Amino acid sequence: MSKEVKQGQDVQKLVRTLVEDLGHEKAELIPILQEINDELGYISDDAITELSQLMNIPTSHIYSVATFYRMLSTEPRGRHVLQFCESAPCHVAGGRLVWQKLQRVLGLENGETSPDDKWTLLTTSCLGVCGVGPVMIIDNDLYGNVTPEQVPDILSNYK
Amino acid sequence: MKATRSMVLVSGDPESLNRGALDVFSTLQRELANFGLDEEISLTMVSDIHKSGSNPLVLVYPDAVIYGQVSPADVHQIVEEHLYKGRVVAEKQVPPYDLSGKIAWLSSRKGTLPAENRIVLKNVGLIDPESIDDYIINEGYEAIGTILKEMTPEDTINTIKNSGLRGRGGAGFPTGLKWQFVKGAKGDKKYVICNADESEPGTFKDRLVLEGDPHAIIEAMMIAAFAVGADEGYVYIRGEYGLAISRMKKAIQQAHDYGLLGKNIFGTDFSFDIHIHAGAGAYICGEETALIESIEGNRGEPRTRPPYPTTAGLWQKPTLVNNVETLANIPAIIRNGAEWYKSIGTPSSPGTKVYTILGNVNVTGLIEVPMGITLREVISIYAKGMKNGANFKLAQTGGSSGSIIPASLQDTPMDFDSFNKAGVSLGSGALLIASDEVCVLDLAKVLLNFFREESCGKCNPCRIGIKRAFEILTNISEGVATLHDLEDLNMLSDQLYNLSNCGLGQTAGSPLHDILAHFRAEVEAHVKLKVCPAGVCPMSGRRAYQTV
Numbered sequence: 001m002s003k004e005v006k007q008g009q010d011v012q013k014l015v016r017t018l019v020e021d022l023g024h025e026k027a028e029l030i031p032i033l034q035e036i037n038d039e040l041g042y043i044s045d046d047a048i049t050e051l052s053q054l055m056n057i058p059t060s061h062i063y064s065v066a067t068f069y070r071m072l073s074t075e076p077r078g079r080h081v082l083q084f085c086e087s088a089p090c091h092v093a094g095g096r097l098v099w100q101k102l103q104r105v106l107g108l109e110n111g112e113t114s115p116d117d118k119w120t121l122l123t124t125s126c127l128g129v130c131g132v133g134p135v136m137i138i139d140n141d142l143y144g145n146v147t148p149e150q151v152p153d154i155l156s157n158y159k
Numbered sequence: 160m161k162a163t164r165s166m167v168l169v170s171g172d173p174e175s176l177n178r179g180a181l182d183v184f185s186t187l188q189r190e191l192a193n194f195g196l197d198e199e200i201s202l203t204m205v206s207d208i209h210k211s212g213s214n215p216l217v218l219v220y221p222d223a224v225i226y227g228q229v230s231p232a233d234v235h236q237i238v239e240e241h242l243y244k245g246r247v248v249a250e251k252q253v254p255p256y257d258l259s260g261k262i263a264w265l266s267s268r269k270g271t272l273p274a275e276n277r278i279v280l281k282n283v284g285l286i287d288p289e290s291i292d293d294y295i296i297n298e299g300y301e302a303i304g305t306i307l308k309e310m311t312p313e314d315t316i317n318t319i320k321n322s323g324l325r326g327r328g329g330a331g332f333p334t335g336l337k338w339q340f341v342k343g344a345k346g347d348k349k350y351v352i353c354n355a356d357e358s359e360p361g362t363f364k365d366r367l368v369l370e371g372d373p374h375a376i377i378e379a380m381m382i383a384a385f386a387v388g389a390d391e392g393y394v395y396i397r398g399e400y401g402l403a404i405s406r407m408k409k410a411i412q413q414a415h416d417y418g419l420l421g422k423n424i425f426g427t428d429f430s431f432d433i434h435i436h437a438g439a440g441a442y443i444c445g446e447e448t449a450l451i452e453s454i455e456g457n458r459g460e461p462r463t464r465p466p467y468p469t470t471a472g473l474w475q476k477p478t479l480v481n482n483v484e485t486l487a488n489i490p491a492i493i494r495n496g497a498e499w500y501k502s503i504g505t506p507s508s509p510g511t512k513v514y515t516i517l518g519n520v521n522v523t524g525l526i527e528v529p530m531g532i533t534l535r536e537v538i539s540i541y542a543k544g545m546k547n548g549a550n551f552k553l554a555q556t557g558g559s560s561g562s563i564i565p566a567s568l569q570d571t572p573m574d575f576d577s578f579n580k581a582g583v584s585l586g587s588g589a590l591l592i593a594s595d596e597v598c599v600l601d602l603a604k605v606l607l608n609f610f611r612e613e614s615c616g617k618c619n620p621c622r623i624g625i626k627r628a629f630e631i632l633t634n635i636s637e638g639v640a641t642l643h644d645l646e647d648l649n650m651l652s653d654q655l656y657n658l659s660n661c662g663l664g665q666t667a668g669s670p671l672h673d674i675l676a677h678f679r680a681e682v683e684a685h686v687k688l689k690v691c692p693a694g695v696c697p698m699s700g701r702r703a704y705q706t707v
Contacts, residue, residue: 029456030439034398061457068458068615070440071398087360088555089517089591091605125442125609126360126558127399130515130589131523132174140401142173 014039015050024055029065033072042073070124078113078120080158082106084136087126094147095134099123101148102136105155118158164199165242166220167191168284171204172370173402179230180204180215186231187217190238200242203287205371213253227253276503276511279364279487280527283371288406291413294374300419302493303381307427312342315386319489321497323509328354328445328482329557329587330662331508331575337479340469341387344477349389351380352473352480355396355403356450358442359558360609361589364513364525365483369396369403372487373410377420377433379486382493384431387479392431395450397438404437411435442613446661447480448472449615460617461661484513484588504530508574512585518554518592519546531577534569538592549594553677555602557586559609560666563599563673582676584669598693599678600685603670604632610667621664624655628671630704635682636696637703638689645682649675 018035022028032055036047043066052059066072084099108114108121129135132144143154169175169184184204191197213227217237224247226237233251240246286293294300306315320335341349353376357365369376380392396404411433414420422430441459443449448462451473472478488510492500501509508530517523520542528541534554538544545551554564562583571581578585593602607629616622628651634640652668652675659665674682684690691698 026456027454030453031437034437034439065456065458068441069438072439086605087609088559088602088605089361089589092518092591092593092597092602123612124399124440125358125613126362128357128363128366128397129174130361130363130517131525133517142177144174 011040011044011046012050015047015054019051019054026055026057029055029057029062030069033062033066037072042076044074076113076117078117080118080139081120081122082136082138083122083124083127085125085127085134086123087130089126089130090133090135093133097148098134098136098146098151101151105151165201167200167202167242168205168218168220169203170214170216170218172214175215176402178214178228182231183215183217183229183234186234187238190234191242194238194243196238196242203293204289205284205287216253225253226251276529277527278491278503278511279368279484279513280371280525281491282375283367286372288371288373289409291374291410291417294372298490298494299374300378302490303378303385303419304425306382306385306493307425307429312386312388315382315493316342318493318497319386322492322500323497323507324485324488324492324500325508325575326482327484327488327512327588329359329560329585331585334481334485337469337481338383338386340467341389341477341479344470346477348391348474348476349387350473350476350478351384351387351389351392352447352450352454352478353380353392353394353483353486354445354447354450354480355394355400355483356438356445357400357483357587358397358445359560359587359589361517361555361591362515362558362587364515364588366400366403367525368483368487369400370406373403373407374414375487375490376407376483377410377414379481379489380433381419381424381431382489383479383481383486385429387477389479390430390432392433393436393454393473394433395436395438395444395454397444398440399438404435407435441615442609443615443661443663446663449661450480451478458615460615461663463660505572505574505577507576512573513588515589516542516592517589519549519594519596520544520592521546530574531572533572534564534590537573537590538569542592545592545594549596551592552595552597553593553599553602555591555593555606556589557584558589559606560584560662560669561586561589563602563670563677565677567677583673584666596693596695598691598695599674599681600632600636600691601693601695603674604629604636606670607632607667610663614663614667618658618660618664620654620658621660621667624651624659625664625667627651628655628668632671633703635685636691636698638685638696638698638700639702640686642683642686645675645686 018032022032036043048059048062052062066074106119106121110123113120127135134146136143136146169180171180187202191200215229217226217229237248240248282297286297316335316338324334325331326334355365355369384392394407420432436454438444444453444459446461447468449459453459468478468480470477504510511527512530513527515525522543526541551566556562564583568581571577610625611629614621614625631644631648648671652671655668656665681692684692
């Protein structure tokens with residue numbers, strides 16, 4: 001998820017292109033926000049202001065939507081986002097110990113980003129791959145049957 | 160599709176793809192051509208076959224041999240030895256009993272397990288989900304053809320009503336009746352929505368259908384649209400299901416190319432088109448009015464009902480919302496008739512149910528069996544017993560919004576009415592099987608934490624009640640609660656049920672009720688003796704939250 005930080009002109013251009021491609025309809029708001037989130041790594045204030053003008057939707061509404069959905073973020077995130085499934089099936093399959101290990105190794109609590117901007121640690125609800133729990137996703141890579149012992153090895157794959 | 164001597168399937172679920180299934184597939188293509196076998200052996204990438212840890216898999220039919228953890232380097236040997244010379248490569252073989260999910264059905268073909276009854280998952284794992292021709296050759300789009308040629312919307316609705324099909328999203332509402340409401344609703348514009356926002360923890364049946372047989376959903380939505388008089392449809396797929404979204408997109412494009420979607424389908428007056436809306440991560444959007452709000456570009460907060468979506472749904476127009484599994488039954492019912500469907504399952508809940516089996520059992524995965532099977536049967540037959548011979552303590556059904564079912568109910572037939580009578584709920588079909596090692600209090604804490612995170616916050620009983628219940632549970636797990644707290648939990652459970660605006664809050668209290676009804680002694684041990692019998696809870700004596 002390593003994104004170069006885009007600002008000012010770039011963000012405006014991105015938002016304009018997206019609105020042109022997907023349309024001004026309010027129904028397109030969430031798809032557009034998803035694209036912005038993918039491109040920038042999060043939804044910046046600049047992007048919300050620009051979007052509000054182009055789509056004629058109040059910034060308050062856009063902000064309320066952007067903060068509602070788990071896959072959208074209004075805060076910058078680390079270069080790698082680790083999402084750990086905290087639902088019951090993964091919990092029963094040994095997820096509790098993996099989660100404790102992750103917190104210890106990264107030195108982060110749920111929702112925190114490391115000072116060097118490398119990691120953001122999040123819990124997530126069920127990812128639908130419960131047959132191989134405990135499950136976690138780093139960026140777009142899925143890891144199943146994770147044990148606490150594997151945690152340092154898996155993390156060391158990410159620079 | 161040509162007649163072939165053997166069929167080779169490569170697993171294409173997300174995990175397999177991660178582990179290089181595409182490389183295996185292309186190497187197989189090359190090697191088959193090298194041995195001149197590409198004419199007589201078909202090669203297909205199929206969706207999830209679901210074997211934990213052994214992906215990617217290569218399956219050879221009709222021999223029903225499964226190779227696991229196949230790398231491109233193994234392909235030459237498999238092709239030369241097995242497909243060319245006919246000798247199974249034993250060292251790469253994975254035993255079927257070791258495999259889960261899909262494999263219960265594979266094993267049944269080999270006669271080692273009782274047969275499942277596959278309607279919803281008929282094609283899943285057998286056909287190439289990215290090929291419309293594969294679907295068509297397997298009776299695909301036959302049902303919609305029959306309907307457009309020979310049936311009226313009334314006939315169609317009557318067939319679904321007579322079949323007794325009930326919604327598989329969890330509530331069990333009669334599907335035919337819902338269709339009739341939408342058809343009867345006034346309005347020049349109507350919508351059909353497929354609810355594929357599958358977020359119940361432990362449930363992944365809808366994902367398998369979407370990834371493995373997307374055209375079945377398109378056909379079912381066409382039938383529904385014809386019956387209720389809609390010309391536009393949405394598939395609301397949760398955003399985390401990337402592969403399902405791309406397969407569905409591809410299927411819709413193919414259906415367009417074949418003239419199955421668009422204007423005046425098959426030269427009739429019937430026009431229909433489908434859009435995909437990807438969710439952005441919110442459990443609550445599985446609730447149908449929240450889902451509709453989300454499509455409209457709003458926060459996914461459930462509406463106040465009535466009016467129900469059947470009269471005022473998407474953009475305030477009459478809207479039919481059906482779950483993926485419900486829809487996947489429709490083409491088969493039209494093809495084979497209502498009487499055939501009623502002959503499967505129990506009288507009040509006909510048909511099959513797809514269950515995901517999870518937890519402390521030997522085989523986890525997915526089965527499709529007739530309604531009315533018991534938990535004991537599921538555990539002993541399909542799950543191959545408890546792991547390490549442990550005792551069966553409880554099953555948690557239907558993701559988070561189901562029930563905690565004690566061992567004493569393991570002989571109750573699993574259908575909507577029998578479970579209602581026993582005061583428990585079938586939910587979405589996840590069966591989380593837990594042994595003695597699991598603490599009920601810890602489990603309830605995890606479930607309530609889930610609801611606490613996922614509550615949309617619109618109504619107070621849900622937002623505040625769940626948080627308070629979680630705090631009390633945490634205090635109990637720390638050994639600092641009083642018996643009075645248990646009464647508070649009971650009260651919160653009732654208030655959540657009675658006062659919450661939507662299903663999330665209404666069911667959030669059921670774990671509280673269930674643990675107090677069935678496992679009171681274990682909960683009281685935490686309170687009175689400051690002991691967690693399963694040895695799971697921290698019991699630190701540290702007060703985490705203040706009691707009022």
